[in-house]
Amino acid sequence: MELSENKALRAFAVRIRMALLEAIHSIGSGHLGGALSIADALAVLYGREMEIHPEDPQWRDRDCLVVSKGHAGPAVYGTLALLGYFPYEELKTLNRNGTRLPSHCDRNKTPGVDATTGSLGQGTSQAAGLALGNRLKGRKNRVFLIVGDxxxxxxxxxxxxxFAAAKKLSNLVVLIDWNKRQLDGYLDEVLPLGDIAAKMEAFGFDTVQVDGGDIVAVAAALERTRQGGGKPYAIVLDTIKGHGIAEAENTEMNHSMPVNDERYARWMETLQAELTALEE
Structure with missing residues (x-):
């Protein structure tokens, strides 16, 4: 990856964080931690890997993204707004009456959202079904799935x-946001999952584990999924819940956090400084 592309994607990730912060601040609180932890992955997916037409959200040959951890909707909305799927100012309507941006992703409301999610686990089946459907119809579209740990x-x-492994759905790419925390606490304290990468490999996936905050590593992992083959792909993203905002990273229970005016101003100032440095 050229240095210029690296910096552009890192800047995109910062803008996504700023956009999701804009949305969550507008309503006072929201699912901040798990939205921040997937910002880098979203930047690479939408900025480099996926075939999309923002001017035509229903383009038949587009790649699809299923965000099964639907509570990360603010990160998705921020990304879509930056790409022009809807006006940026609309981010301030998050989860309000009549909004097109509900708390969890809804394909019937939001331009650019490919799957309605929020009831955890169900997005995985949707993604597998979409991938199988594309193959049966002879389409080259790929399906990307983001699932929480x-x-x-x-x-x-x-x-x-x-199912995906049994059907050899090589057009399916699963990205697991391994940020080590969930609503009730740390993953290993609630229900230890062991070696997630080894489990995915055992289930029949072509699997790699990378630093989910490293744009180059995420891009390289996604690039190798273009080769096709007889297996679905899994990328375990080693992430930090709340990544990109130090105070959020260091807050014990950061699944959902209040974002008051003081926090908003301080965090946006830090992110703007990071963005300015990348754009110099």
Missing amino acids: GELDEGQCWEAFS
């Missing part, structure tokens, strides 16, 4: 993974 407590995830 706490979400893997749901048995439906493993049923869907078993």
